[in-house]
Amino acid sequence: MTPQPKLSLRGLCKRYGALVVTDDLSLDVQRGTIHAVIGPNGAGKTSLLNQIFGSVTPDAGSVWLDGRDITDLPIHRRARLGLIRSFQIVSILPEFSVLENVALAAQAKAGSSFRFFRAAARETVLNDAARLALAKVGLTTVETTIAGGLSHGEKRQLELAIALAAQPGLLLLDEPLAGAGVEEAARLIGILRALAGECTIVLVEHDMDAVFALADTVTVLAEGRILASGSPAEIRQDAAVRAVYLGDTC
Amino acid sequence: MRLPPSVPIFLLLAMPLVLPLGAHAGYVFDLGARIAILGIAALSLNFLLGAGGLVSFGHAAYLAIGAYGVAILDANAIHNAAVVVPVVLAASLVFSLPTGAVALRTRGVNFIMITLAFSQMVYFAAGSLADYGGDDGYTLTARTTWFHAKPLATPYGFYATCVALLLGCYLLCRAMVASRFGRALRAIRQDRQRVQGLGINPFSIQLTAIAIGGMMAALAGALLANAAEFASPAYAAWQRSGDLLIMVILGGAGSVHGAILGAAAVVLAEEALGSVTEHWRILYGPLLVLAVIFFRGGLAGIGRPKG
Ligand SMILES: Nc1ncnc2c1ncn2[C@@H]1O[C@H](COP(=O)(O)OP(=O)(O)OP(=O)(O)O)[C@@H](O)[C@H]1O
Ligand SMILES: [Mg+2]
Numbered sequence: 001m002t003p004q005p006k007l008s009l010r011g012l013c014k015r016y017g018a019l020v021v022t023d024d025l026s027l028d029v030q031r032g033t034i035h036a037v038i039g040p041n042g043a044g045k046t047s048l049l050n051q052i053f054g055s056v057t058p059d060a061g062s063v064w065l066d067g068r069d070i071t072d073l074p075i076h077r078r079a080r081l082g083l084i085r086s087f088q089i090v091s092i093l094p095e096f097s098v099l100e101n102v103a104l105a106a107q108a109k110a111g112s113s114f115r116f117f118r119a120a121a122r123e124t125v126l127n128d129a130a131r132l133a134l135a136k137v138g139l140t141t142v143e144t145t146i147a148g149g150l151s152h153g154e155k156r157q158l159e160l161a162i163a164l165a166a167q168p169g170l171l172l173l174d175e176p177l178a179g180a181g182v183e184e185a186a187r188l189i190g191i192l193r194a195l196a197g198e199c200t201i202v203l204v205e206h207d208m209d210a211v212f213a214l215a216d217t218v219t220v221l222a223e224g225r226i227l228a229s230g231s232p233a234e235i236r237q238d239a240a241v242r243a244v245y246l247g248d249t250c
Numbered sequence: 251m252r253l254p255p256s257v258p259i260f261l262l263l264a265m266p267l268v269l270p271l272g273a274h275a276g277y278v279f280d281l282g283a284r285i286a287i288l289g290i291a292a293l294s295l296n297f298l299l300g301a302g303g304l305v306s307f308g309h310a311a312y313l314a315i316g317a318y319g320v321a322i323l324d325a326n327a328i329h330n331a332a333v334v335v336p337v338v339l340a341a342s343l344v345f346s347l348p349t350g351a352v353a354l355r356t357r358g359v360n361f362i363m364i365t366l367a368f369s370q371m372v373y374f375a376a377g378s379l380a381d382y383g384g385d386d387g388y389t390l391t392a393r394t395t396w397f398h399a400k401p402l403a404t405p406y407g408f409y410a411t412c413v414a415l416l417l418g419c420y421l422l423c424r425a426m427v428a429s430r431f432g433r434a435l436r437a438i439r440q441d442r443q444r445v446q447g448l449g450i451n452p453f454s455i456q457l458t459a460i461a462i463g464g465m466m467a468a469l470a471g472a473l474l475a476n477a478a479e480f481a482s483p484a485y486a487a488w489q490r491s492g493d494l495l496i497m498v499i500l501g502g503a504g505s506v507h508g509a510i511l512g513a514a515a516v517v518l519a520e521e522a523l524g525s526v527t528e529h530w531r532i533l534y535g536p537l538l539v540l541a542v543i544f545f546r547g548g549l550a551g552i553g554r555p556k557g
Contacts, residue, residue, distance in 0.1 A: 055443060079449035093440045104437050108448035113434040113455060117425050120433045166448055 004067050006031040006170055006200040007052065012061035014047060014224075021047040022058065023224035029170075029217075034192070034201045036211045039221035045204045046088055048221070049172045052202070053085045054078045065170065079108070082169025086162075086176055088204075090155040094148030098139060098158055101147050102130035105165035133165040136191055153184055160191065170200045177207045189214060212236070255550065256420060256507045263413050267406070279405035280477075281521060285514045286412035287473045290419050292497040292509035294466035299495075300503035301427050302459045303439030306353075307362045308369025309494050312464050314376050314486035315341050316471020321388040321481035325381070329395045338472045339465045345372070346464035350457050369486055376483035387482030394476055402476055412473060416510070419466055424506045426462070435459050500541055502548020511549040515541075 005028040014022040021044040029035045037045050050056035052063055054075040062071045070078055093101050100121065106129035107113060107120065120126065134140050137157040142150065147158060156176065163171055176192070177185050189210055192201065196214075205211050211218060211232070218235040220227040228238045235241055263286065266278050291313060298304040319338035328334065349368040353361055382388040393402040401407040426432050437445045438452045446452050475481045484490070493516060501512025519537065523530035545552055 053447065074451075075443070075446045076449050076451045079447055085447060087444075091441055091444045093437050093444065095440055096437065100433070104433060104445070105448050107430055107433065108445075108450050113430050113450050114458070115430040116432075117429055119425070119428040120430045121428065123430075162448075 003031060005029055005064075006033075006066065007202070008064040009048075009052070010062045010064065012048075012051060012063070013059045014044075014051060014056065015059060021224050022051065025061070025224065025226060027219060027226065027229070029200060029202055031200055032196070033216040034196050034203055034214050036203045036205060036215035036218045037221055038205065038208070038211055038218060039227075043221040044224040045221055046174055047224075049085060049174055049202070049204060052172060053083070079166070082167075082199075083172070084163050084166045084168035084170070085172035086159045086174060088174035088178070090152070090159050092147045092150075092155055092158050092162070094146070096147055097143065098134065098145050098147050098150070099127065099130055099143040101158060102133050102161050102165045103127055105133075105162045106130050109166050130161075130165055133161040136164055136194075137161045138187060152179055153181065156180060157184075157188075160188065164191075164195070168199050170202070171195070172202045172204075174204045175206060176203070177205055177210055185210065255505075256424075256510075259507055259510055260413075260417060260420075263416070267410055267413070276405055279409040281517065283405075283409045283412045283473075283477055285510075285517045286409070286416040287470050287477060288494075288497065288517060289416050289510040289513040290412075290473070291467045291470035291494055292501065292513040293416075293419050293423050293506070294463040294470070295494050296498045296501070296503060296506065296509035297423050297426065297466070298459055298463045299498055300505070300508075301432055301439070302435045302456060304456060304460065305362050305495075306365040306460075306463075307488070307491050307495065308365035308367070308372075309463075309467055310488070310490035311345065311369035311372040311486045312342055312467030313471035313474055313490065314372050314481075314483065315345055316468035316473075317475035317481035317485050318376055318379070318382065318388075319468070320394060320472045320475040321382050321390065324390045324392065325388070327391075329392050331394050331396050334394050334472065335469070338468050342464040342468035343461055346461045347457065350460035350464075354453055354456055354460075366488060366491070369488065369491055373483050373486040373488075376481075376486055382481070385483060387480055387484070390475065390479040390481070393479065394472070408477070415469065415473070419469075420506065420510065422466075427506060431455065431458070496538060500538065500545075500548055502545075502550035504547055505550040508548045508550030515549060 007029040009025055009027045012022050012025040037048065039045055047056060051058045054073065062069055064070065065081055065083060103126045106126045110126060134143055137160050139154065139157050139161060142154065150158060156179065160176060177188055180188060185207065192214055195201065203215065215232055217229065218232050219229040220235060220241050228235060228241050263282065266282055271278050295306065295309045298306055316338050319341050320334055323334055323337060353364045356364055377385045401411050434445065434450050434455050438455060442452050471485060474485065497512035497516050498509050500515055502508030519534060520530065523533050
């Protein structure tokens with residue numbers, strides 16, 4: 001008997017006019033693994049994450065989390081089930097301090113936001129959880145900085161800290177290494193590897209070294225369809241993949 | 251340590267209560283009560299706009315709802331605040347929850363227009379209340395009481411009550427903005443999907459904010475009716491909604507106390523310019539433009555370091 005997958009996609013379809021971005025796509029992501037999704041620009045990777053996340057409704061097909069059909073659930077209900085994402089275009093709250101950005105994630109995780117009187121900034125439980133996540137990504141020294149003023153690299157780290165503080169069961173990462181320097185990338189890879197023990201990760205990434213270093217399974221997407229799926233070693237050997245994808249980038 | 255800016259504001263508002271005013275007492279208490287009442291209304295709009303980014307162009311509807319709550323109970327010989335206040339707050343909820351739910355389906359300019367449309371509905375509905383004066387409005391037979399006490403009967407008592415309520419609303423707004431709820435509300439203004447992606451429902455947070463802001467403004471409306479001993483459809487007029495927006499923006503939507511400064515500035519400017527010329531709005535317009543251009547962050551931003 002195979003264990004229940006963390007995430008299952010069944011016959012997912014999405015088109016914009018004549019453009020098919022997701023083409024009858026079915027996929028299982030096993031619990032506790034890092035599942036990489038790679039593919040050329042415009043392959044439909046972000047669109048796929050959007051449909052799992054809930055910001056885009058598929059034209060057909062279904063999304064299952066822990067054996068439960070979540071296709072019709074709004075974004076916040078999915079998040080409450082532990083489905084958290086980071087965005088390809090950094091999405092932080094520019095007016096909040098670094099700490100408050102992460103404390104909000106801790107607050108959302110901790111339960112009710114319907115508390116009206118106690119100052120949230122003085123809730124040590126939330127601040128402690130936030131500081132823990134900031135320490136993991138190495139942003140401790142800038143916790144009082146207004147997030148809008150961070151460098152691009154720091155914003156990416158903050159984005160990851162927000163996701164960590166939300167304590168995801170399933171984490172969707174859209175190119176978390178984009179624009180990171182060699183040193184930063186190495187650090188982020190270390191964080192992701194440590195995280196893999198605690199949750200399931202769907203990783204969209206162009207950095208092939210990172211993908212092959214981290215992933216348990218790699219799925220190659222092209223024009224909204226799965227070209228190949230398998231272990232990193234299998235994907236490296238796959239002739240079709242080499243022709244379509246690895247061939248023209250490496 | 252720097253004094254919070256709200257302290258001098260409330261000390262100033264308390265001064266008429268302890269200083270001998272002599273012959274000017276009636277005038278000062280009248281003017282002061284107007285500042286305090288509109289200050290409450292502006293605070294409530296500022297809660298929606300400043301914290302929530304919800305630009306309501308129909309907030310005056312709640313003034314009319316509060317005022318007509320008082321008027322209709324007055325016609326039924328009910329004056330006790332223990333009944334009047336709960337009825338007024340409940341009436342504001344009956345309006346805010348359905349209209350807010352509809353308005354929140356829209357964003358930006360559409361949100362502004364839909365709140366305006368709902369307030370116009372209140373305006374015309376109030377004018378159609380034939381039993382309560384129709385377009386002419388309704389004159390109260392008596393002011394609101396507190397069981398057998400009549401704190402609103404004297405100018406001093408009325409002013410003191412208004413300032414106390416203003417202080418209460420100010421402290422409430424400040425606490426709410428800093429609370430978990432306020433943090434979620436401020437976050438949604440910046441990036442709705444980011445917040446929703448963490449598991450917070452933006453719709454229920456914003457609708458709750460609208461309900462709270464509406465109750466506070468309805469309370470101001472009840473006081474307004476008591477001040478004039480009169481309720482009129484004009485309380486819901488769109489010009490009044492515009493005045494409230496001006497108070498909030500002039501005062502500085504980035505701070506809670508700015509709304510009180512904005513209300514004071516508008517009431518005092520009206521008073522000063524109105525005695526110079528009956529066409530005072532001609533002067534009032536350019537003054538407003540200058541104020542918005544030169545006081546970034548509003549009146550509350552004056553003297554604050556730029557950053
Ligand atoms: N809302 C939309 N309306 C129309 N077309 C869209 C929309 N969203 C995405 N597309 C198109 O769908 C295709 C897939 O886009 P998607 O962002 O999913 O690609 P991707 O694999 O993430 O690419 P990249 O590697 O550049 O991030 C692209 O051609 C894109 O232009
Ligand atoms: Mg993409």
